[in-house]
Amino acid sequence: MDALWSDMLEKQPIVSQMMINSIKKSRISHAYLFHGDKGTGKYEMAQLFAMSIFCQQRTTIDPCQQCSDCRRIKSGNHPDLHIIIPDGASIKKDQILHLQKEFTYTGLESNKKMYIISQAEKMTDNASNRLLKFLEEPSKQTTAILLTENSHSVLSTIRSRCQLMAFKPLNPNQLQESLQQEGLTEANARMMTSITNNLTEAIEKSKDTWFAQSRKLVVQLIEMLQQNQDEVPIFVHTQWMPHFTERAQLQEGLDLLMLWFRDMVQIHLDEPSAIVYTNHQDKLEAASIHWSLEHATENLQHIMTAKRKLESNVHPQLVLEQLTLHIQR
Template sequence: MVKTWDQLEELQPAVLKMIKNSFVKNRVAHAYLFEGMKGTGKKEIGLLLTKSLFCESLKDDFKPCEDCKNCRRINHGNHPDVHIVEPDGLSIKVDQIRSLQAEFAKKGLESLKKAYLIIHADKMSNSASNSLLKFLEEPNAETVAILITEQPQQILPTILSRCQTLKFHPLSPQIMVKQLVENGVAPQKAPLLAQLTNSIDEALELNTNEWFAQAQKIMLKLYEVLRKNSLEAMVTLQSDWFPHFKDKEQIQRGLDLLLLIFKDLLYIQLDRQEQIVFKGESERLNQFALQTSGRRISEQMSAILEAKRKLAANMNPQLMMEQLVLKLQEGSSFV
């Protein structure tokens, strides 16, 4: 679904303000670098900027009309003077950049204007980067380039120096929750999803993902048995955890869920129940929060964060989880 200027302005107000100012002052840059986390609206705002450049009925506040021939064609990805380059396999290859240059050497099909977006610009091969650099060094006055990346440190400094950088900030959980509810997610489920990802699309996928629904149940069960004895917790690891959480990404997701349970307990103790994310489990969590201390919860959260670091450093996942369970149960009692 195409997002309007107003919708995207809610997500990235500072970025939209800078873009609007560039139109007001007639200083649209010949090259932009949009950098920020996945799901922060970089591609959507890149297309929005492109529509403002090509719109046949541009409004007084420089917002595209979304209804003219050019706006519609950009929305449908078939405008002849707007080109999008994405990785071919694992990288953007030199032939893709050369093909782009050849296309731009021709006169615009419908005007002198041309625009191109390079998605995951950090994935350009060395030869592709050098080819693009030559392109950027001799900009056509009517050409606008938009490079989009989550990892600007992977892009040649000489390319970065020729771009105006716009930083995209992570979406606040409140905005994420609002957007998710508007997209049909149950208000009770939205806060948890908003804590796990900054991407609306990924959150919507998780919302209907059976693996994720089961993961939440396993995590709550693991927390409950942790409160009993180490033997039962180890049995639960073998019977439930290891068969379900198989690769590193899934295990990290599981640890994130476990961490959020402890955060909820802490919020309850601080009398900030409105901030808990396991809304459907609030009654049980309230009982659990009465049986532990804030100091103990903080220690357990630190242990989970340490486990996440060990996993990222390629520690054996089974050994890491067994160590974590023992760490979470340290002391003569769970409290």
């Protein structure tokens, strides 16, 4: 579905209104720096902005989406819009030099020219210095949009020549709605929203078999802690640890375990609409009989302690063994 400014206003109200105002008043800055987390709509807005600038059929703030200019911008083939992405691990000086050379020619179809630099923080020092020279001599009809997840990694002299646009994390309701529009079930969308506020990451996780298996292991561990406590150490050793092999993965496993006990607290408080593991409500109710509200709350504290130990480089298996012992008590 083609994005409109009304969609952008819902996701990023402040930035969107500023960009809309600049179009309406024909006060386009020569350079913008869009900064914010991955998945917050930076490229989507840059593309929509370009279409609004180049579209010759536009009658409102929104581009028509159908004309030759709009279609070529969407496909990345517009002659007066140049998009730079990292070449391997970085954006190199030659890429900026090539861009400058392209911009010495007048626009092929109008006097306007625009370029988008994705992951601008990955410019080499030489590329950054070259771009700085380019930004210091702006053409009236040229607009630069730099996209970054880390604005502090962009040269301060470049930042000072750009209009800074801060993209906020999506709020959970917006994110869940966006995920359901992408085809996720309500249960899956709610789970992903609890794990991340990043749309792109949430979509990737929803398709990730490793993450799906992680959720299964959490449910299995909970059932074992309730019914077969003697087998928990073997389960941790033979199934949990081989799956969560890195500390970051183990932190994610503990996050999923924490969500389970938070859900259990919601069951105790008679707030079923707030639970995340909606596909396992019967198991949650069984677990809430096994663990009282007080115990569920204590277990959340034990999981937080385990997460801190992992950050302090305590041996991962030892952390898990201690945690499961605490939960069993």
